[in-house]
Amino acid sequence: MDPVTLILFGATGDLAKRKIYPALYRLFVRGKLPEHFAVIGLGRREWTDESYRANVMQSVHRFSRSLPDDSGRLDRFLQSFRYCVLDIGREEDYLKLLQLIEQREEELNLPQNRLFYLSVGPEYFATIADRIRSSGLGSGKGWKRLVIEKPFGSDLNSARELNRKLSESFAEEEIYRIDHYLGKPVVQKLESLGQASPELRKLWAARRVANVQITANESVGVEERAGYYDHAGALRDMFQNHMLQLLMMAAAYLPGHGGYGQGRAAKKRVMEALRPLSKEQVRFHVVRGQYAEGWIDGSPVAGYASEPGVAPGSQNDTFVAARLHIDNDDWRGVPFYIRTGKRMKEKSTRIVVEFGEPIHPSGLPAQDGTEPNLLVIEIGPGESVSLQFHAKESGASGTFAPIIIGEHDDSADSPEAYENLIGDALIGRSTFFAHWDEVELSWMWVQPVLDAFEENLAPLHPYPAGSYGPSASDELPAQEGFRWWFDDPSEPETESNSKQGEPYAYYTNR
Amino acid sequence: MDPVTLILFGATGDLAKRKIYPALYRLFVRGKLPEHFAVIGLGRREWTDESYRANVMQSVHRFSRSLPDDSGRLDRFLQSFRYCVLDIGREEDYLKLLQLIEQREEELNLPQNRLFYLSVGPEYFATIADRIRSSGLGSGKGWKRLVIEKPFGSDLNSARELNRKLSESFAEEEIYRIDHYLGKPVVQKLESLGQASPELRKLWAARRVANVQITANESVGVEERAGYYDHAGALRDMFQNHMLQLLMMAAAYLPGHGGYGQGRAAKKRVMEALRPLSKEQVRFHVVRGQYAEGWIDGSPVAGYASEPGVAPGSQNDTFVAARLHIDNDDWRGVPFYIRTGKRMKEKSTRIVVEFGEPIHPSGLPAQDGTEPNLLVIEIGPGESVSLQFHAKESGASGTFAPIIIGEHDDSADSPEAYENLIGDALIGRSTFFAHWDEVELSWMWVQPVLDAFEENLAPLHPYPAGSYGPSASDELPAQEGFRWWFDDPSEPETESNSKQGEPYAYYTNR
DSSP states (O other): OOOEEEEEETTTSHHIIIIIHHHHHHHHHTTOSOSSEEEEEEESSOOOHHHHHHHHHHHHHHHOSSOOSOHHHHHHHHTTEEEEEOOTTOHHHHHHHHHHHHHHHHHTTOOSOEEEEEOSOGGGHHHHHHHHHHTTTTOOSSOEEEEEOSOOOSSHHHHHHHHHHHHTTSOGGGEEEOOGGGGSHHHHGGGGHHHHOHHHHHHHHHEEEEEEEEEEEOSSOSGGGHHHHHHHHHIIIIIIIIIHHHHHHHHHHSTTOOTTOSTHHHHHHHHHHBOOOOTTTHHHHEEEEEEESEEETTEEEOOGGGSTTOOTTOOOOSEEEEEEOBOSTTTTTOOEEEEEESSBSSOEEEEEEEEEEEBOTTSSBOOOOOOOEEEEEEEESSOEEEEEEEEOOSSSSOEEEEEEEEEEOOOTTSOOHHHHHHHHHHHTOOTTSBOHHHHHHHHHHHHHHHHHHHTTOSOEEEEETTBSSOHHHHHHHHTTTOOOTTOOOOSTTHHHHHHHTOOOOOOOOO | OOOEEEEEETTTSHHIIIIIHHHHHHHHHTTOSOSSEEEEEEESSOOOHHHHHHHHHHHHHHHOSSOOSOHHHHHHHHTTEEEEEOOTTOHHHHHHHHHHHHHHHHHTTOOSOEEEEEOSOGGGHHHHHHHHHHTTTTOOSSOEEEEEOSOOOSSHHHHHHHHHHHHTTSOGGGEEEOOGGGGSHHHHGGGGHHHHOHHHHHHHHHEEEEEEEEEEEOSSOSGGGHHHHHHHHHIIIIIIIIIHHHHHHHHHHSTTOOTTOSTHHHHHHHHHHBOOOOTTTHHHHEEEEEEESEEETTEEEOOGGGSTTOOTTOOOOSEEEEEEOBOSTTTTTOOEEEEEESSBSSOEEEEEEEEEEEBOTTSSBOOOOOOOEEEEEEEESSOEEEEEEEEOOSSSSOEEEEEEEEEEOOOTTSOOHHHHHHHHHHHTOOTTSBOHHHHHHHHHHHHHHHHHHHTTOSOEEEEETTBSSOHHHHHHHHTTTOOOTTOOOOSTTHHHHHHHTOOOOOOOOO
16 A cells, blocks of 8 residues: 555644544554655644644544554554644645644655545635646655545536636546535445345346336435535535436446446446436426425424525425436336435435336246346345335235345444545545546436526425425426335324334345 | 139228229239239129229229229220129128139139239228137138228227237237338338449438438328218328338348348338337427318318217317437437328328438547438329438528439339229238237337327327428527428428429439
8 A cells, every 4th residue: 555645634634533534543443554665634723733633533533433442553543643734725835734734744754656636615626636636746756536525516517617627727527516415335335235145146047127216315404514505405405416417327336237337437328328307398398396384203393494594485406306208228218206305204315116017038028927026125224125026916006025135334344434534545446436428427317407496497305304305306207107115104104004014124234 | 823712801891992993903914913913802892893893993993003004904904893792791791702702713723822802991890800719711711811001099908909810810920910001112112222222322322311301291181081080080091100110121121221131021120129218208309280270272171170980179180290200229329300291282101311411530529510311202192212412502501412312113004002902912022011020019109109299298280281290390490509390381481492492313214
């Protein structure tokens, strides 16, 4: 592993505290940091090395899932950390930073490998990249890499403009765009699912996929992010990035669908085959929603329009559902239903693959009356994969027979998304990042939807907080005779149904 | 060719006059009737053999496309015809008929091959079949066949009941259900299209089919059939039979899609793969319309509700459009759009196959910006097949470049549908008839649509006479980014557009 200096912009921020320091520490504990390693934290605040280290230590104690069991080890970890006050716009500060970097490289005998991590607002991305170039920070003799957080642009044009600016200072191969959904172990395991489960391979050979459903529901509302969120909406905040990346991963890597090669090309090819919508078509395939007041977990909650920081009469989307088609040989004719929303009945992120009729030797479906089998990939709150065989019942919603498989990766020492992603960036493995091709193609798909929302070509459906979104969302799969799986019916029969709906799976810790 | 006696129920009716006698005469002229041949016409009217022959002669003169050029020939033809008064319900009349048949068989030295042709209302089908059995008419030493006209049932149950009754007297192999769309030469030629046109084979290999459109528009209204039509509607009158048969023919026989074997099984397999709709799904995929008043060819015409014989406030459908999917390997992901209506802007029946993007070697679409190529099968008023290459233009609707191929079969001596069908029934070739499997599967698909219409689960859209149906019909293809081809825009630009839209095709008479 190459020795490296990690230069962290936004070192005093919330993301660094909650995710980056704990991830770095866990990499350290697991021997996944280079032996020679320096961190330079940057921020506007007048911290010292000592107060910075104290903050990092506190963060590790508070947010690291496996608590430090050895104070000597944490001390050694903290030795790598330095702090430098930096005003993002001031050129002189970068020269000061360069001096510090070179000093550390000399002290630790490090090659000039520099990983710049931008844990700051997107408005600073271009400026920082430019300063890195102009100050000579990026002209060391080793490699340089740029890790940036979302969002990457707010529409197709701004994303292209941002990429153009970054590309003046970094080559595409040097840019690591974080989408933390891609860091989740269960998502990364999609590719090897088929190897892990003979049952799944059999199912895939014997039955067609009827549809694929990707859900990312949150029960929280807009929280303190109204200022940002009211301009972004669910479409920019979740759909363009996380949801489409999950779609790419599912379509590129699910068993029997890995024929497009490994790595970067696989996801790009999915996006190239994604059937575009014109803005006039949007209303038929995309549902825009905004939460009204309602009840969650027995408590009343306010509607979006009443949230502090939200503009009066805001038409912002807090829910988006869409039906997409991938026009390639693997997925032609298989609808992908995607939805994401705030203030939903429950927090859950999952991919459900619903299998259809058995494949008849002649290539034609046989109608044998069996009910759907499901492959369920739970991404949050827990992570697991299970196969669920639906036994046909005369009852309303049927029951799930406890047939099988599954893997479950929720153990205390499973790597978290940021640990995976930072570890990959350190070794230069870009597989699980969002590449420019994908980002651009995502925005190209999303742009007509943005336009349709902007021009009110798609109605804004209110939905009660604590529901599963507007009824128009249920109609998307219903149009093809399907339904969103695992939605608790909110009627009085909730309790009995929630019992029936429980999957039975054998878990194996890894 | 087996000598045969044709026993025609409904010999004094309109269909016999317009279609059956002219077809028989043309078969006679072309040497496609057996040398020994008897016709026995049956009706309630008190005609004599002479008045019957006079009527047949008049019919041939008036409706035969190639006029009799030789009066001696027509006389010889008419010698075969006898008339017998028959009350469909009276057993004695069938015994009298049996005597006449046996007399003719003896006179002409015919084997007891008997073809019973039921050109009567569907309410008589079961009774006649039963009487044929009970009277011994069907117990001759030769073969027996039953040719029946539509409609075959008015819903799934009545169709099954009718079939059950018929099957007491005739085996399925003996029943020839006429769907005259299947008799049209251009429809029968679908199977050999690929052989006829290397250009078409190339196109099929190089491009995917984006969608298939089947249109059967009439400019006439309900005419004198209101009593029947107001109970049947476009769904029963056109869709369940003609439109679904055209869909079967297209899906089973278009080039590159003949992999399911010949004959009866091919169409049945299409229907088995047709994705069913539940009645709740109907409103998303089926558009129900009824014509209001409007203008056709410069003249005002009444709305359906004002037509004589139509029930006040009738909710009957005079227009149906639908989107269907065939879930087999050939057609998965290719929408079939079907529409049929009365009082449309123009009379036209056609199948349009729209080709999509070129097939990339990797199996993924390549975006090269070329515009759709079309295979256009004109079924009415004229019959022709042409390939139309759409040159990309910046203009609104684009123009068609006169690239090529085509065959045109509108010559005076081309066989008409009834000539083909009667000729086939005489030699026992059942390919181009509607078999029970197909009829039952058609009704199974249609039944939820009937239910949805009945229960008002799908709105009834009014449309002005002289239009292309309700705008909801345009939305069906628009949802996937397509449009109905060859609809003249009804705006002022009609004239210029109709010029642009003209196909250029080389015609070859056959």
